[in-house]
Amino acid sequence: MTRSRRYSEVDVFAATPYRGNPLAVVHDAEGLSDADMQQFANWTNLAETTFLLAPTNPQADYRVRIFTASEELPFAGHPTLGSARAWLDSGGAVSPDGVVVQECAAGLVSIRVSGDRFAFQAPPLTRYEAVDESHLQRIADVLGIRREEILDSSWIVNGPRWIGIRLHSAQDVLELRPDPAQLGDLEIGVVGPYGPEATAQFEVRAFFGGDAVWEDPVTGSLNAGLARWLMDTGAAPANYVASQGTVLDRQGRVHISVDGDVIWVGGHVSACISGSVLI
Template sequence: MRLRFSTLDVFTTRRFAGNPLAVVLGADGLDCATMQTIAREFNLSETVFVLEPRDPVNTARLRIFTPLRELPFAGHPTIGAAILLATLRAPEMLTRNGVVIALEEEIGLIRCEVVRDASSAILARFVAPRLPVRGERTPDAASLARALGLSAEEIGFGRHLPSSFSAGVEFVFVPLSSRAALDRAGPDPATFAAVMGDAVGAYLYTSETVEPSSAVCARMFANGVGIGEDPATGSAAAAFAGVAHAFEAPEDGEHEFVIEQGYAMGRPSRIILGSRVESGRLAAVSVAGHAIEVQRGDLDL
């Protein structure tokens, strides 16, 4: 069997930045074990497999794998796959008016709007399939400090305290008082997994950013998915809308800001997080970002 694949760099407009993604096309003949093996071979934070949709009115069905496990939802595979499919299947429509790509993921149907922006870079935006939900368990600051090689005094800023949120995948969110602390942080092999529990990772963030136009600078250390640090984490960004709402209490209306991630890894990434607040409650969350294709090839099985 020979399958086509592409790799893209996601949440960036230039190659060799952002978060790399492998997209395997025409994957209907593959079973779960083979998909997992291929994802382990690519050894990227995620590999996405494109299948025929269950409902023919939709564009495609996606299955998303890390090197160790399948995920029901992830942001950078959604953005990258939507941009690739729009480019391959409707290039003229994309150039003229943009394209809506409807993706069936394990979490549910996700509709992505794909457009060329003013600079001709391609951007995709989707509404998160679930609103952020606060987790039942959040490690205390002392435990997080030990697990991340920091002092407890470096955890927290303003009204921000450690929290857990999920918009389909749960993360522990750790606010840090400075970018120096963010740059110095790293998971302690002896304690990190135990402190994280079932969370997919620790999402560290600070309001001290590299780019003046960013609102937050972040790092994500993964837990139990076969990678170490992730250059850009769209599912965590979707959940971060819950963090922003809990600790910033934004007014009713539409809000949008940029999260920068991956700078410490030499893979700068920019995630556009949007939210809508109605009557003091979070009513909708969107995630947007660019992607650029890097290579195409054949996968022989």
């Protein structure tokens, strides 16, 4: 039955509101069917829309379901941080150790909260291996570059089916003009380093086929996978900042830090819209 439910829109991974990646959040989503959620997520026309529910795991503070315009995701980064902010703003409370625990289809995800800075514990990679040559040639064609410009690559799947691609420099990443018509089912994350004078150490871009939005402004899941891969291959330090969304006039900043064997992926989250929705 249609009823009024609390509704939020938050901006994730930017210190300045409206310069990061927006997220729609429907609170108290009990009673909505899978089809209801998918249809509403398609209607918002954002990269993701989330639905907050009571947890089924006693260790979790809340449960979330994450939808793109066309499918449900088991995990995604900016929806994780944005949902935590929306849940706290609706009356949730952080534990004494500063952690919120989210339940999603991929399992439990810990989120550290410090003011308006949130960071999620990167989930394990479910596919982490070399990319075959036929994929790499196809990716080079999609990106409009020569195959030899790809310095390194890896599958870095952690929910979304990302393939990580490393280029020589951040400028090379910024200059990419891929053809969205050729993306098909590919989900490509491209990274390149800045020089020592820059405030961010890397520029990141995320391209994917299948949805109306084909370049994501700022992407938590991708940056989580890139961090694991770049650190394992010696291409990145244990703590760094990645810039994303520059070509889309965003100011995304993703803060990567390591605590023991755990990678934390964080950034600012701003509350932007609060109201209700009939659904």
